[in-house]
Amino acid sequence: MKKTATTVVQFQPEGISVSLEAGESLLDAARRAGVYVASFCGGQGACGRCRIKVLEGEVETESSISPTIKDKLGEGEVLACRTSPKGKSVLVEIPVDARLGEGKILFDEDSFADGHEDLASNLPERFPLSPVSQKIYLQLDPPTIENNIADYGRVEKALYDKGFRIFSVQYDVVQNIRSILREQDFKVTATLTRSGRSGWVLTRIEPGDTSGSHYGLAVDVGTTTIVVNLLNLATGATVAAAARYNSQFVLNFGEDYIARIMYAEANDALDELHKAVVKDISELAGDLLERADVAEKDLNAILCTGNTAMMHFLLGVDPGGIRRDPYVPSFNSIPSQRIRDIGFPGNTHARVYLMPGVSVYVGSDITSGAIAIALDRAEELSLFVDIGTNGEVVVGSKDVPLVCCSASAGPAFEGSGVKFGMRAAEGAVESFKIGKDGEVSCEVIGGGKPRGICGTGLLDAIAELFRAGALGANGKFNQDFKTPRMRGCDFECEYVLVPKSENAAGEDITLTQADVDNLIRSKAAIYAAVSTLLSQLGLDIGSIKQIYIAGGFGNFLNVESAIAIGMFPMLPPDRIHFVGNTSLAGAKMALLSNEACDAIRDVASSMTYVDLMQNPRFMEEFMLANYLPHTEIERFKGPTR
Amino acid sequence: MKKTATTVVQFQPEGISVSLEAGESLLDAARRAGVYVASFCGGQGACGRCRIKVLEGEVETESSISPTIKDKLGEGEVLACRTSPKGKSVLVEIPVDARLGEGKILFDEDSFADGHEDLASNLPERFPLSPVSQKIYLQLDPPTIENNIADYGRVEKALYDKGFRIFSVQYDVVQNIRSILREQDFKVTATLTRSGRSGWVLTRIEPGDTSGSHYGLAVDVGTTTIVVNLLNLATGATVAAAARYNSQFVLNFGEDYIARIMYAEANDALDELHKAVVKDISELAGDLLERADVAEKDLNAILCTGNTAMMHFLLGVDPGGIRRDPYVPSFNSIPSQRIRDIGFPGNTHARVYLMPGVSVYVGSDITSGAIAIALDRAEELSLFVDIGTNGEVVVGSKDVPLVCCSASAGPAFEGSGVKFGMRAAEGAVESFKIGKDGEVSCEVIGGGKPRGICGTGLLDAIAELFRAGALGANGKFNQDFKTPRMRGCDFECEYVLVPKSENAAGEDITLTQADVDNLIRSKAAIYAAVSTLLSQLGLDIGSIKQIYIAGGFGNFLNVESAIAIGMFPMLPPDRIHFVGNTSLAGAKMALLSNEACDAIRDVASSMTYVDLMQNPRFMEEFMLANYLPHTEIERFKGPTR
């Protein structure tokens, strides 16, 4: 059946063309073309993020768009999700500030650089090297007529003698066991993968000693970014690392996981989202194996952490319960799976391990993160805050059982919902200094011309504008502040941080009043989550001795700036630690040590989740925190320096 | 590529034609046509069993056949394995006495009839109903905002509360758990299959209460016959039963397992033999499910017993070690496998359980059989003898650890290696009376005209001929015995048991001197195995209080006849029990009860195997037993009646 004639849509600056069936939107076209268009609401016409500029050709736009969103559209801009092409061809452009950063994603080595504490390069003392998959070299006695127990039984007994109880064996192991044992005179290497707390699956037997060729992948499956580390399971060393944007994000399935779940349901596309993330991990794994010159067959375990929704997408399991009262996920904790069962290509022996989460809102990124910073062993009461689209907060110590909560912080600190916000990638401003005269100096990731501002830069900008007096305590631009950089007024007001002439964005990089409002809402949500949780537990902010801040929002946060704007409570700066990607750090520990796996499991099953949405105090705290640094200024007795 | 022109071979009486490539033998043709031709040596030209009559067309026969075998070929007969067609077409016929009985195979209900003790219809008290696969009906609390643990966690906890520890879950269970739980308001049925001694795999969740629809298959994988029972795992009842010849046998891969291993090695045909037995079981299972109106998805476990070689073929695992010094099989005991991994079609959730054996010579047919007759709980010292191509002997009691041995009895009592021998199928003579005048009366299975003689009939014939005086104590026909039924002399001598006019074989049914020699060798091997084992353990025959005889060699053995020819030691007949197919009985118990599984495992790991071939006493005993009833007649002080 020949399809009916269609329109061709070409995207600039990529230059990619796709043809479109009648009834499909420009967002569908972008999805098909693999071109990133921001789509925070998943294509509902509600977020106004999918702005796209029509350069040539005719389009048809739905009229039902809200005036507030319509007002924010620039000259020639339309909402891609509500717009269809009309003629034979359309040429469209993604606005500069809506493009996806093309620079390399900061990860691992980078994100643990400088001010960060590298949690994962070595296992802490409490976790001995005992990976979830192990290769055991066995020098078996060759059988004689007096000792002629079966080949499989001989291997099983030798493993049992070394403390491994085998309760399952993969079929192909037994199939050829006879010739394998005899190839190198009963010297063989058995590969075991763990299943449950005390049992092992025998997944392979190889002739000779191959115990040195044994690798595993630790994966942080982020909503936006997927970061993988290839580890040598024989030595515990990190061999190679890589990261990429989550294709679910690039392919416009929605910016946050709720939007993606809605997209999956509306389009019966769970499988599509599932395959996207599996493909991402497979391709990253393939790259790393090639770079490290490791054979695919020697990758024996893939251990993943991430929020609850991402774990559902990764497995291809119905995530519908995540966004519906009473917020019941399909699973929080699940035994390991064979990689081929969940659609991974390659080594059919390898297993995928998903670390356990606590609830819909608190996934294994948090449980693993808590173990990575040893919150369960903390001598003093400590706070763990993971800042992403959601801010998760965990409080506890070795004596105080861990309690956690989660608040929707919005994606502002990840660079979304802010006009020139971008991920912490090359070309992002990561720090600002703003003088009393309003003049601006900045540092750019990679050292080139700025293209946008990442989370740490945004936080700095707010703090510096506030210190300089350009922003008032109410979070509004101060019209009395005299500088040519400030223009427009009220809602339209914006501050030029990097003029067009000095940047690579093609227009002035500004911070708008709307951006400031978004950022203040985000920091207020985090502060409110922390203070509500503490007050619910009857704890005073003063009792918190250490704060650990994790998240992919920037390279290294300026502690003073964070405190200055009231994001964190007033504490001596040396008690605040930026710990980078703790989800990945925890994944690496779990991959390398069964004891770490068990610790994560213990944390997941013992952690109490407090639902802030049910708590009227949270709203109150949130309103109070919508100031710089806070309405109750006595909570912040001035900058700490 | 067009194949070169070939010869067409047609088989009578089947009327099946196949074309044959150059270089292929008539035995290859029979294999391809699915026509049974006896081939005891697996096509080596050594057994002389693959006789075939050339009716039309030219053939070419290898000249290297031994004269002894050549002498036994009838008019126009050739060895199929050493003969190739020459012209364009050949018409051949399978000699009547070499045809496979087409009547139904006796099994289960039939073989437990009359004199037999039904061991499997009910579980003995020691084994509670606790099948290897269980369906558990769960009435879960629907989640609320206060109790919103994950769907999978909810199921896992409910199962844990009922005593089931889940260490593995099949992927598709989790995939749809959300909708399944909600289909019937959180009332679901979980299917669990056991793996290891204390863990369970969650293989399925269904909405509502389906716990009543739960079935398992018990399979006795015999070298010649495969017998299956379909059991309702919810009630323990046997629902349906079926049997067929093992296709490995029908397709001429060799009559005994050693021949089949050789065939597999010579032709790289392990996979072919593997697929044959999997297909047999699948087809039998399909028949039973249809007959019992059971859905394929409700067959959740297949539990198999059989000799060590058959277990290797069933899994498709290299059996090469079985026939080579130092006699090390690839496995004796192995964790359960997913049915699809080993090539079964259908329900991917079901698992295959293979019961553990002891050694190359003592398979799970024996360990399961020992548990079926509760040898490990016997109050008094007891003997368990399983008579097939190999005779296995186990001695022990609740106080005396089980010891076993195995002796090659030859297939005479299974009807092979005897001119008119046949399986215990319709048309087989199963009992004889022979008067002092040499006149013969007989009983035929199915009541029709006789086509041959089954094991029990052969045993009767020898005993009756001996009693009548037609056979001497030396096992030779007595030329002084006057009857027209005896003809020829010395090696050529034979006794007409059923003249052509009264039978369906198309010629006189006789017992030849060679047949008698074979049968006496068989009974001598069994007797020698028993007596050697006992003497090695320092036990006197008098200390044996009970003897249990198992095997598919006939419907019900005449105890007096067996003792009269010296097959078993002289004991009061009420101490000798014919227990039919104990391998199947044990398989049924194991399928229905984890405790039975464990008992079989315990027996397999604690049983001592004694190698008779290493024992000079065995040869001596064997020689002494090559008489009727025995050289040392004082061991048999006359018939017991």
Ligand code: FES
């Ligand atoms: S408005 Fe188009 S994706 Fe949200």
Ligand code: FES
């Ligand atoms: S002689 Fe032909 S099969 Fe044995």
